[in-house]
Amino acid sequence: MLKTHTCGELRASDAGKEVTLSGWVNRRRDHGGLIFLDLRDRSGITQITVSDDPEGNPPNGANPSSTSSNGNNCAGALATASQVRSEFVVQVSGSVQKRPKGFENPELETGEIEVIASELQILSEARTPPFVISGNQGDEVDEAVRLKYRYLDLRRPRLAANLRLRHDIVRFIRNFFYDRDFLEVETPILLKSTPEGARDFVVPSRIHPGRFYALPQSPQQMKQLLMIAGFERYFQIARCFRDEDLRADRQPEFTQLDLEMSFVEAADVMALIEEMLISLSAEVSDKPIQKLPFPVLTYDEAMDKYGIDRPDLRFGLQLFDVTELVRNSRFGVFKNAVAAGGIVKGVRYPQGAQLSRKDIDDLIEYVKPYGAKGLAWIGLTGDAGDNGQYSTDNLRSPIIKFLSEEESAGLVTASGAEKGDLILLVADEPDVTNPALANLRLEIGARANLVDPNLLAFCWVVDFPLLEYDSQEDRWGAIHHPFTSARDEDWSILEERPADVRAKAYDVVLNGWEIGGGSIRIHRSNLQMRMFQRLGLSEKEVDEQFGHMLEAFQYGAPPHGGIAMGIERVVALFADAQSIREVMAFPKTATGTDLLLEAPSPVEDDQLAELHIAVRERNPVSN
Numbered sequence: 001m002l003k004t005h006t007c008g009e010l011r012a013s014d015a016g017k018e019v020t021l022s023g024w025v026n027r028r029r030d031h032g033g034l035i036f037l038d039l040r041d042r043s044g045i046t047q048i049t050v051s052d053d054p055e056g057n058p059p060n061g062a063n064p065s066s067t068s069s070n071g072n073n074c075a076g077a078l079a080t081a082s083q084v085r086s087e088f089v090v091q092v093s094g095s096v097q098k099r100p101k102g103f104e105n106p107e108l109e110t111g112e113i114e115v116i117a118s119e120l121q122i123l124s125e126a127r128t129p130p131f132v133i134s135g136n137q138g139d140e141v142d143e144a145v146r147l148k149y150r151y152l153d154l155r156r157p158r159l160a161a162n163l164r165l166r167h168d169i170v171r172f173i174r175n176f177f178y179d180r181d182f183l184e185v186e187t188p189i190l191l192k193s194t195p196e197g198a199r200d201f202v203v204p205s206r207i208h209p210g211r212f213y214a215l216p217q218s219p220q221q222m223k224q225l226l227m228i229a230g231f232e233r234y235f236q237i238a239r240c241f242r243d244e245d246l247r248a249d250r251q252p253e254f255t256q257l258d259l260e261m262s263f264v265e266a267a268d269v270m271a272l273i274e275e276m277l278i279s280l281s282a283e284v285s286d287k288p289i290q291k292l293p294f295p296v297l298t299y300d301e302a303m304d305k306y307g308i309d310r311p312d313l314r315f316g317l318q319l320f321d322v323t324e325l326v327r328n329s330r331f332g333v334f335k336n337a338v339a340a341g342g343i344v345k346g347v348r349y350p351q352g353a354q355l356s357r358k359d360i361d362d363l364i365e366y367v368k369p370y371g372a373k374g375l376a377w378i379g380l381t382g383d384a385g386d387n388g389q390y391s392t393d394n395l396r397s398p399i400i401k402f403l404s405e406e407e408s409a410g411l412v413t414a415s416g417a418e419k420g421d422l423i424l425l426v427a428d429e430p431d432v433t434n435p436a437l438a439n440l441r442l443e444i445g446a447r448a449n450l451v452d453p454n455l456l457a458f459c460w461v462v463d464f465p466l467l468e469y470d471s472q473e474d475r476w477g478a479i480h481h482p483f484t485s486a487r488d489e490d491w492s493i494l495e496e497r498p499a500d501v502r503a504k505a506y507d508v509v510l511n512g513w514e515i516g517g518g519s520i521r522i523h524r525s526n527l528q529m530r531m532f533q534r535l536g537l538s539e540k541e542v543d544e545q546f547g548h549m550l551e552a553f554q555y556g557a558p559p560h561g562g563i564a565m566g567i568e569r570v571v572a573l574f575a576d577a578q579s580i581r582e583v584m585a586f587p588k589t590a591t592g593t594d595l596l597l598e599a600p601s602p603v604e605d606d607q608l609a610e611l612h613i614a615v616r617e618r619n620p621v622s623n
């Protein structure tokens with residue numbers, strides 16, 4: 001037997017037992033005739049004591065109560081121990097001893113005991129690893145090195161704990177849905193191209209020259225077909241693939257909890273997911289949920305108050321809108337922005353009035369990437385007047401000379417600012433003003449320490465617009481996907497006022513991350529056809545891409561809806577990880593490269609020929 005116990009399970013009550021452990025050498029401390037090995041496996045660490053004294057007594061008396069068991073091969077064990085290095089894989093047999101008083105290690109679960117080695121065998125030697133594995137040092141190690149040696153990175157406690165948490169979360173989710181009569185169904189990975197907003201990964205067919213499968217961006221159509229098949233409650237922990245330009249924290253493949261239900265309305269799906277998230281939080285986190293039931297914001301409310309459809313509600317600092325107040329301002333930046341159809345909104349920086357010009361310039365730089373040309377600022381340096389209002393005399397601001405008393409007082413009131421606060425304003429089109437301020441709000445939250453890291457602030461965002469205008473393509477596109485239903489009352493304006501149509505869609509947000517989204521679907525063929533027409537698809541395109549869906553809807557489709565949740569995001573949030581790469585076993589780099597396997601890689605010409613494919617240009621693979 002290679003092991004009788006794990007390295008994490010022995011306790012004082014096991015003292016006297018003869019055991020065999022196998023694992024990696026986390027650390028070796030050599031005291032001459034006495035060598036300590038910290039032996040590690042995925043369950044923990046046990047201290048192994050190897051001594052040249054057959055009784056197990058160290059030469060210096062440091063460990064006086066250690067007595068050897070039946071070990072009479074101590075000298076051999078000691079000789080082997082002296083060859084052992086970090087990350088060697090070894091097998092140890094010996095007896096469990098309580099550590100002498102004062103030698104316990106409260107940091108280790110096994111810290112009350114040690115194993116006095118009688119036999120030690122090297123199962124596998126190890127080269128010096130490219131970074132330190134014991135403990136959590138190594139975070140400063142270049143991520144490219146960590147990804148190339150991912151199997152070593154995964155030995156380190158933090159990543160190992162993240163994957164364990166991921167396992168626990170997925171297991172919890174599975175059990176939750178099994179218990180509620182959901183059927184777990186696997187859907188194909190080799191699928192047909194599905195337009196869901198991103199580019200498909202395509203797979204050439206050898207048997208059908210010139211034809212391609214596509215990897216699923218999500219199992220959206222399959223789960224709807226399962227509803228038509230009568231399965232009623234489906235879920236899957238589904239792998240999804242999207243060939244997107246990878247932004248900071250995206251991966252080309254990721255995992256979703258995907259589910260679909262028949263005979264439900266939005267409220268039913270939301271209630272079930274809310275129940276799941278509440279119980280999951282209790283199961284895997286000590287952090288309290290900020291507010292129950294989860295607050296529900298409309299999309300318009302979220303944009304208005306937070307400038308974003310996934311607000312971080314762990315802190316307040318709502319945005320305020322002063323477009324009307326400054327419509328006719330003498331301050332040209334405001335007036336011109338409003339005249340051009342823009343908006344003027346702001347956010348308060350608590351106790352920011354005394355920020356230096358340099359700090360304020362930093363904030364201005366901060367909003368520039370979002371397209372904002374600048375930030376107007378007003379510091380409440382003085383006291384309010386007797387009437388409780390601020391006049392231009394009590395404000396510090398480069399724009400104050402352009403504002404009327406009414407405008408400056410109105411701005412202060414709208415912002416809710418108090419003495420010592422700073423007001424920051426952006427005047428631009430909504431697509432610039434909102435994201436600039438949404439991100440500025442987060443930055444202020446972080447700088448002013450307003451975010452409580454120990455809170456879980458869930459919320460729902462509902463009533464999304466169904467469509468958005470794509471000015472480059474000069475047509476309307478689906479915000480969610482083309483199967484999402486309009487609200488019943490909005491179907492009548494689909495053709496005339498597409499911008500005003502609201503969707504039966506819902507997103508669930510945690511601490512400013514969108515962790516899931518779904519909708520009630522269209523289940524009637526004629527409405528689905530109208531939707532495709534609204535999206536500008538020709539009859540031929542509809543037929544080629546979605547003919548099977550329209551046909552299926554003609555054989556009795558139940559009303560249905562569902563949701564998908566990003567497993568990596570959920571795990572990353574509960575693990576307090578900075579990136580979804582920290583909760584994936586083998587992630588790719590930001591440019592979609594697998595540094596361990598060196599994928600993507602060229603393939604043999606024969607392989608290409610078999611696939612009826614010719615490569616036009618070959619680029620060196622870059623990271």
Ligand code: ASP
Pocket residue numbers: 217218219220259517518519562563564
């Ligand atoms: N398939 C959708 C997505 O991946 C989710 C859904 O509508 O259920 O975003």
